[in-house]
Amino acid sequence: MSEAWRQLGTPRAGGTLLIADHASNHVPGDIDLGIDRALLTNHIAIDIGVAEVAARLVEGGAVDGAILGGVSRLVVDCNRDEDAPGVLPIASDGHAVPGNALDDSAREARLARFFRPYHDHIAATIAAHRPAMILSLHSFTPALAAHPDRARPWHVGVLYNEDDRLASGAIAALAAEGLNVGDQLPYSGKLLNATMNRHAEANDIPYVGIEMRQDLVGDAVGQALFAERLARMCRKVALNIGA
Template sequence: MTSNAPYHIEGQDRPGRWLITCDHATNRVPEEIGPDLGISAEDMARHIAYDIGALGLSRSLADKLGSPMIHTDFSRLVIDPNRGETDPTLVMKLYDGTIIPRNRHADAAEVERRLELFHRPYHNAYEALCARRDDVVICAVHSFTPQLQNRPPRPWQIGILSAYDRRFTDPFIAALEASEILQAEAEKFGERLIIGDNEPYDGHLPGDAIDRHALHHGRLNLLIELRSDLIETPAQQAHWAALLAPVLQDTLQKTGL
């Protein structure tokens, strides 16, 4: 893929079972859309444009798990790759108090153009990676902002999202909650460890990436959300990858899935 491609694959030849995905990796506005989306640089640096810290965390996790990863390279405000093609939030016009001027008048033809340029190429490559082995385990990595505008602070350090397939998520949540290392990590910030089960978001949107690539195929999966203030720097991202990777591997081994 070229530097301007809508997605990138790293570690494609790694032998591990995992496929690490990062749907909201960057805040890049591709040249096919224009120089910007009509919002400020400050807004483009916010969580509304991408998942802060998620790309670095994904890279570190994939490396530690010896597995491939795929990530997008366009802002979620251009088109959201973690939404189904008919989802009304596919191209956001208003997000956490910010109006997106370049999206306000995006008609069906413009949405279709963005699907063809960005959304579909990513999902085609995503599915091809999944299909390389029968026992793939999809681990989608996201981050969430500590507080939405005019909302209370979010207490969770980690959210684990899932739908009806909870084969892996239930034992993984239990392992996280039982981890003394993670308890100590939370205490560094004067907090107690709180793991969100389908928090801060509902774990199932029909047509979303996990629905499309995991649930429809019976593939083992989970979606991890890290609170973004915990993974802002490369050092923090590597640190959390080192905390999470052993729990992922141990859970997979102990469950025999």
């Protein structure tokens, strides 16, 4: 294990690997973000419900292994390119993060401590146990504080970039669960897909990005229900691999 990542289950060659960039709200004690600590339970700090749903998927056997980000997305956003401004966010949904206004040396140290070990571990895992498919798991807030008039009605979103081999199957499987499914919503994988671009598309591994609406996975009942839905989805889309 590492402070940069946490692993569940045992990744298996030919299996399903789950990757969750924003599954933790942990801020190491030696890092001061300069924010109200109450914000660490907010969507700007963590993808609510993701760690719990991931654990249920591993425990139920729907995925073989899961790699979860070890620190809050406010410490480092691992679903960004390393040179992207937002990799160390100085603001999120109207909240300033003054502790991330770092000089080049401190920025380099933050990336070397968290960002690179996280991605290095994913790369090493894929090289040693190449999965048949990757499930990228995130969650989204029903409405951004900065745009309260723009409600997000979708229960779940399916994201992808150039590789859409599993997307249509995932959308159909989730729609069959009675869910309001956003195809490239509430945002597009064409624009925000850094981890999957790097580890799935670059390795020609089929994948699907899933965004769960946070109010639906905020408690144990919702997390269990979503894990069951995603397990069924995984079984269905796996049939499309190599078809």
